[in-house]
Amino acid sequence: MPQITVEELAALMKKAAGxxxxxxxLKEQPExxxxxxxxxxxxxxxxxxELENTHGTPMPVDAERCKTPQQFLxxxxxxxxxxx
Amino acid sequence: MSEPxxxxxxxxxxxxxxPNGTTTGTFWKxxxxxxxxxxxxxxxxxxxxxxxxxxxVRAFDPADTIEERFLVQTDRFTHYAMAAADFALDDARxxxxxxxxxxxxxxxxxAAGSGGGEFGQRELQQLWGKGSRFVxxxxxxxxxxxxxxxxxSIRRGFKGPCSVVASDEAGxxxxxxxxxxxxxxxxxxxxxxxTEAPLAPYSMVCQLGYGELSREPDPSRAYRxxxxxxxxxxxxxxxxxxxxxxxxxxxxxxxxxxxxxxxHGATFxxxxxxxxxxxxxxxxxxxxxxxxxxxPEEVDVVxxxxxxxxxxxxxxxxxIADVLGDRxxxxxxxxxxxxxxxxxxAAPVLDxxxxxxxxxxxxxxxxxxxFDVSHDLDLVTGGARVAELRTAxxxxxxxxxxxxxxxxxxxxxx
Numbered sequence: 001m002p003q004i005t006v007e008e009l010a011a012l013m014k015k016a017a018g019x020x021x022x023x024x025x026l027k028e029q030p031e032x033x034x035x036x037x038x039x040x041x042x043x044x045x046x047x048x049x050e051l052e053n054t055h056g057t058p059m060p061v062d063a064e065r066c067k068t069p070q071q072f073l074x075x076x077x078x079x080x081x082x083x084x
Numbered sequence: 085m086s087e088p089x090x091x092x093x094x095x096x097x098x099x100x101x102x103p104n105g106t107t108t109g110t111f112w113k114x115x116x117x118x119x120x121x122x123x124x125x126x127x128x129x130x131x132x133x134x135x136x137x138x139x140x141v142r143a144f145d146p147a148d149t150i151e152e153r154f155l156v157q158t159d160r161f162t163h164y165a166m167a168a169a170d171f172a173l174d175d176a177r178x179x180x181x182x183x184x185x186x187x188x189x190x191x192x193x194x195a196a197g198s199g200g201g202e203f204g205q206r207e208l209q210q211l212w213g214k215g216s217r218f219v220x221x222x223x224x225x226x227x228x229x230x231x232x233x234x235x236x237s238i239r240r241g242f243k244g245p246c247s248v249v250a251s252d253e254a255g256x257x258x259x260x261x262x263x264x265x266x267x268x269x270x271x272x273x274x275x276x277x278x279t280e281a282p283l284a285p286y287s288m289v290c291q292l293g294y295g296e297l298s299r300e301p302d303p304s305r306a307y308r309x310x311x312x313x314x315x316x317x318x319x320x321x322x323x324x325x326x327x328x329x330x331x332x333x334x335x336x337x338x339x340x341x342x343x344x345x346x347x348h349g350a351t352f353x354x355x356x357x358x359x360x361x362x363x364x365x366x367x368x369x370x371x372x373x374x375x376x377x378x379x380p381e382e383v384d385v386v387x388x389x390x391x392x393x394x395x396x397x398x399x400x401x402x403x404i405a406d407v408l409g410d411r412x413x414x415x416x417x418x419x420x421x422x423x424x425x426x427x428x429x430a431a432p433v434l435d436x437x438x439x440x441x442x443x444x445x446x447x448x449x450x451x452x453x454x455f456d457v458s459h460d461l462d463l464v465t466g467g468a469r470v471a472e473l474r475t476a477x478x479x480x481x482x483x484x485x486x487x488x489x490x491x492x493x494x495x496x497x498x
Contacts, residue, residue, distance in 0.1 A: 016220070018156035038153045042221040053217055 003077045004051065009069055012050050017043030030070035037069075044072075051076065057083055090332025093264030093345040094495065097176025097327030098437050099168035101279065103139035103320055103424040108171065111434075112441045116468045118450040120423040122303040122318060129285040134299050135292060137306040138283055139320030139425030151239075157222040158235055159200025160321070164279035165232035166239055168325040172275060173240070176327040182337055189272040191244030192237045193263045194325075195255035197428035197482075198280055200227035201287030208286075236275060236325075244271050252482025254350065256323075256432040257490045261348035263328040272333040278429035279323030291319060294483055295356065296393045304453055307422050309390035310397050312458045317392045320421070323430025324437045340495065343440040346475075347376025347491035354485040358391075362399035364487040365389070365479060366406040373407070376491040378475060380408050383415055383491075385448050385471065387435040387478040388463075390419030391426075400479065401459035416448050416471060418464040423452030432480035436490060439476040443494040446472055 006026040013019045017039045025032075034044055045064045052059055060079050066072035098108050104121045105111030114121070125131075125138050146155055146163035149170055155163065169192075173179075183189050204227030210218040225231055230248040237246045245266050249259040256278040263276035282291060291297055298316030300306040307318045334341050349371025353364035373380060389400055405412035420438050421431055442448055448469040457463045478490045 016156070018151070018153035020152065038151075042157065042224065043153070045221040049217060049221065 016046035092331040093267045094331040094341040097172040099171030120452040136301040141322040159203035161281035187243040190242040193276040195249040195259040195278040195429040196229040199229040202284035205286035252484045252486035254480040254486035254488035256429040257488040264345040277325035277433045309392040320425030320427040344493040347372040358396035365403040368489040372489040386417040443473040
């Protein structure tokens with residue numbers, strides 16, 4: 001399965017949580033917390049839901065508990081890899 | 085009243101997002117000029133409904149003042165609340181650091197009747213159109229009637245007592261009274277009020293069952309309370325938030341006390357039992373006057389509920405006479421909401437804002453679209469009336485039977 005890129009995550013953060021952040025910023029500061037970026041728990045849940053609908057596969061329960069974009073991408077991409 | 089002198093509940097800030105003005109200044113200008121902005125409803129998906137006229141907020145872009153991350157998770161009614169709260173706090177000059185022990189000394193109280201119907205409809209359409217996986221998580225909070233209190237407190241970081249009053253249209257006044265009580269009990273500041281957004285297809289369909297709703301398609305005839313032509317009320321959106329603050333705190337930081345919430349009373353007489361609302365409303369006024377230590381002779385102006393239903397108008401006119409006695413026919417009464425519509429819980433909060441502004445300007449705004457008064461009331465019509473106003477009485481009734489009255493005293497430190 002295709003991996004989720006920082007570009008895709010940035011677009012989802014905008015769509016689901018109304019948070020504008022550039023892919024470059026996510027690459028440079030991958031450990032900056034979702035809370036600092038302004039994505040709350042419901043916003044992250046919305047991002048997970050969008051990904052599940054787009055990729056047609058469930059994400060791990062822990063995805064919505066990730067604290068940073070890096071953690072989130074690592075977890076989600078390893079799941080997609082395993083399912084491929 | 086029994087509370088210490090420095091704990092009167094002062095109004096130090098007013099924030100308005102109304103059909104006739106999206107700043108307090110334009111709201112007052114339109115209100116005192118008696119401008120009617122009632123018009124045909126233009127919202128998408130509402131064209132086929134038998135409700136044709138309302139007061140829409142048109143000159144307002146929430147993105148001008150609210151961050152996108154708050155916009156995506158909230159309904160229009162909360163957009164209005166966040167903006168109005170900002171305006172009120174700016175008006176009160178309440179920035180970070182201006183109140184001791186903040187943020188715990190600042191709370192939020194709102195009332196809401198219809199909640200976030202537009203947001204809810206969008207997500208329910210996703211549910212039935214695509215499936216449960218396509219419903220956004222913010223549905224869980226956005227359409228809840230408590231959303232505005234929560235989002236205002238989160239966005240501004242207020243951690244004092246927060247609550248939501250659910251008591252029908254009169255809840256707008258009850259929210260202000262609740263704020264006043266919280267202030268008297270020791271909280272320095274409460275941001276209080278109500279905003280509503282009932283002009284979306286789902287929300288409008290919910291209202292169609294109200295027998296009191298006007299179906300008159302002519303905006304100039306749709307809402308004419310206290311007249312022979314009274315044929316119901318028209319809804320409105322928007323509302324107001326006020327800063328209710330301990331008078332001592334306000335004085336200590338040099339804030340202007342615009343008015344004092346002096347007394348409140350609330351009763352319940354049952355849904356659409358308008359004849360019985362006479363006694364309920366009169367009793368609410370008596371309670372409010374008693375709490376304010378105010379004699380009926382001291383009331384200088386009445387902001388009427390003015391439902392626009394003949395039986396309800398008659399009951400209100402009689403209630404005013406019951407309380408004010410011989411003076412009833414000579415005390416000016418006004419209902420500016422006939423020019424903007426009734427924003428459910430927000431309506432009496434806008435009336436309260438107008439009453440404060442009226443006392444400040446010594447000017448009673450008129451009742452738009454009303455010319456032939458058919459009750460024994462000194463209803464102010466046509467143009468604004470100059471008057472020395474020290475005490476204002478604001479009345480509100482809900483379709484489900486709540487009656488409330490609020491007594492306001494003019495501020496002293498100008």
